[in-house]
Amino acid sequence: MSHHPRPKFTYLGHATVRCDLPGGEVVLIDPWVNGNPACPEHLKEIDRLDAVLITHAHFDHIGDAVELCKRHKPKKVVANFEICTWLESKGVEGCSAMNLGGCQEVLDLQVTMVRADHSCGISDGDQILYGGSASGYFVKLPGGYTFYHAGDTALFSDMQLLGEMYRPELAFLPIGDLFTMDPHQAARACRFLGVRHVIPIHWGTFPLLTGTPEKLRQALGDHGTACEVVRLNPGESY
Numbered sequence: 559m560s561h562h563p564r565p566k567f568t569y570l571g572h573a574t575v576r577c578d579l580p581g582g583e584v585v586l587i588d589p590w591v592n593g594n595p596a597c598p599e600h601l602k603e604i605d606r607l608d609a610v611l612i613t614h615a616h617f618d619h620i621g622d623a624v625e626l627c628k629r630h631k632p633k634k635v636v637a638n639f640e641i642c643t644w645l646e647s648k649g650v651e652g653c654s655a656m657n658l659g660g661c662q663e664v665l666d667l668q669v670t671m672v673r674a675d676h677s678c679g680i681s682d683g684d685q686i687l688y689g690g691s692a693s694g695y696f697v698k699l700p701g702g703y704t705f706y707h708a709g710d711t712a713l714f715s716d717m718q719l720l721g722e723m724y725r726p727e728l729a730f731l732p733i734g735d736l737f738t739m740d741p742h743q744a745a746r747a748c749r750f751l752g753v754r755h756v757i758p759i760h761w762g763t764f765p766l767l768t769g770t771p772e773k774l775r776q777a778l779g780d781h782g783t784a785c786e787v788v789r790l791n792p793g794e795s796y
């Protein structure tokens with residue numbers, strides 16, 4: 559495990575993660591705050607926002623992107639090309655489009671967009687617009703500390719390759735089942751990625767999401783994988 563500077567991660571519920579960087583900047587991954595039933599009231603008011611990373615266009619990931627970006631004007635709003643074009647059409651500035659396999663500098667982070675096996679339609683009124691590919695991100699800090707936010711995804715064996723290439727220490731993985739991986743698949747993902755710590759996301763928000771951190775812990779034990787589940791309830795930090 560590296561002893562390089564790492565962010566403070568605060569789980570805002572569902573798939574939304576606030577990263578307070580060592581330099582004080584705030585990065586929000588999948589900004590769904592006000593409409594997010596899991597987000598504690600006192601964390602809905604974001605005091606500062608320097609960058610936003612968006613994994614895909616479903617409402618439970620970009621629900622507050624337009625409003626928050628217009629209010630705080632973060633330096634960079636990162637998403638795929640289709641989502642960025644849509645955000646710009648809604649008046650969002652600072653969009654910095656990318657696509658799968660690409661890397662760009664965001665503040666002093668190296669951000670790589672990787673595939674997620676999921677859909678990515680943009681709900682606009684009663685229409686669903688084409689939103690490109692769903693994604694996840696590997697984020698590397700100065701000094702080398704690297705974490706992975708998988709977005710919404712099924713299990714895919716390229717996670718092993720990505721783990722070898724980017725060597726993340728921590729992964730945020732969905733475990734809720736139905737729309738994403740379940741705990742068993744997530745346990746296999748932990749082994750593929752080679753992470754020491756996993757923070758489960760996309761669970762508990764709705765009754766439909768049945769995966770739990772306890773089931774992930776059990777599955778990791780069954781797989782004999784040495785990876786620690788860091789259970790964060792909404793509002794808790796790591």
Ligand SMILES: [Zn+2]
Pocket residue numbers: 614616676677710737
């Ligand atoms: Zn989704």
